Amino acid sequence: QVQLVESGGGLVQTGGSLRLSCVASGRTFSSFVMGWFRQAPGKEREFVAAISWSGSRTHYLDSVKGRFTISRANAKNTVYLQMNSLKPEDTAVYYCAASESYSNAALGSKYDYWGQGTQVTVSS
DSSP, rough: EEEEEEEEEEETTTTTTTTEEEEEEOOGGSSEEEEEEEOOOTTTOEEEEEEEESSEEEEEEEGGGTTTEEEGGGGGGGGEEOOOOOGGGGEEEEEEEEEEEOTTTTOGGGGOEEOOOOEEEEEO
């Protein structure tokens, strides 16, 4: 079992920045691919970013490329999502998730463990 706890969400103005963190406990953190997903009210859950076990590979939703950066610190059992140039359409609950496979990392069904989510609100 893996427990995931997100933090760092909040209210920010358009163009602002936030850094989300997700701390994992339970099994060996470096054995998991980590991903970030988000869900806005009335919309389906959406893939945002994923990072491989060592951090050497990353994958992003097209609309966040160049604005968001996913990274991980295996020694701290933590994955981060640095979000810059935020837009109102980035408003959502953001979830981190853990998977044992990097293939099809954009598919939520590939992830076995999920955090409880953290709210990000971008005001216009």
